[in-house]
Amino acid sequence: MIETERLILRPYTTEDFAAYWAMLCEPVDRFPSRQMLSQEDAWQRMLAAAGHWTLFGYGVLAAIEKATGVYAGETGLMTMQRDIGERFAGCDEAGWYLTAQARRRGLGFEAAQALHGWYGARFSGRRTYCIVDSTNTPSLNLAIKLGYEARDLQSCGNQEMVIFERSRVRGMTRFYHAPSRSAALH
Template structure:
């Protein structure tokens, strides 16, 4: 693992057996946007259909996390060929879900449909959690998972998350989970 200063923010790069994780860059936009417009990928996630403008603004928000908070979401690439395959990490999205959720680093992960079922999301999310544990040592992290999203519940369990409440988020029932160190 290494971290360098890039354009005023921390720019960590993590390598696992199969993956490379690093903060998103402007050059990632087309591959990232293509993934985010795959509606089947988002069947369990309360994410809007993004226009190119909305997608661009979201990518800039990701850079803002790194610049202002020192942590954020990582773009995930397959090490063998450098292909963008998803994202993972921890962020602060200010979702308005209450004092027991907002203000804590919130974990998230998503990989393209072609990479699902291969353990890639868990490998990436575990690497991002090791990074934040070593770098910022948060005592508590949280995540939000749609009640139907069984694959994400399995990943969350492997990472040490436990459910502590249910909330409605953007009109859908979700479970809120925490990982306490």
Template sequence: MFDTDQMNEAVDGKLSQMLAHAAMRDITKDVAKDLIFAECFVETERLQMRPVTIEDLPAYSAMLADPDAFTYSDRGPMGSDEAFTRLCRQVGHWTLLDYGLFAVFEKHSGHFVGEVGFGNFNREIGAGFDGCPEACWTIRKPFQGRGYAQEAAQAALEFTEDRLIATRTVAMVHHENLSSIHIARKLGFRAYDERIYRGFRAILFAREY
């Protein structure tokens, strides 16, 4: 005979179990995020840097929707779906590879300045490039011309080399992007080759110690 009370008890028990598991997942995610931030937080004279989070998505999407962010790129501005996918990729770097790109903020204002750091993008460039942490920097137009890219990139370089005990890091720069070429050289990178990458001439840089 069908027992309504027993069924209700079973449903209540299952629901309580599901809620308990959900609460534990939330706690686990929060603890994991706190641990990443505690370990991967960098501060310079004017900037604060940490892994990007979902809360950064509006500012992150605005940066990637700006055509100026892709002046020296094979592609144009990103839509909100592409920006979200890229944000997930950046988070994945930290969890899977133990390094990645930082979200960069002005210390005095808290404004989102851009992203700077190192990644592994499986470009299939060849030996000497593939598998080495690749330096990247993107600074939003309102904050350009203040030396933020150099300041953040230097801090990210020191953090990444120390963290990975990396003896070789690389960068790939559009041949017309003179400001990024200047930054790469200031960071100690030296040009060692060129490639045609997705339709543009790219200079390959490496830094070794």
């Protein structure tokens, strides 16, 4: 578990599925592909997030607001094996997605920054990338704020995607509370 000022980042549980599914069903013009996911596909994505921790020792975490206990979204670093070019081979992919109520409050940055700090403390020096729709200004800005630099522009269907790279994930220990060794995420 990773704690920030306003959030608890923790692995998904089966009890999170209703909130996760509701988030994926929210109408968002920038992400029509998320809205095409079936409930079964969404369930498989959540199971994959849990399995990623088992296989790699890192992955996607649910973001829960401390004050209310309400699901706010997710953030993660994952091994995705995308065919996006040799430059990104061996890099892990960062991602984030928030509920409508959690957006525009700085929670995406708070969550992603904390997870990057946790990841950087354990996997120092590894490069990461993220892929952002070129029209998604909030996520483009978040990627830059996290220290990512635009490296490539690729088409995906009728969308232009910006591929950002972060040369080195830096540890930011002041932004999260490290779990005890016995409670470390596996």
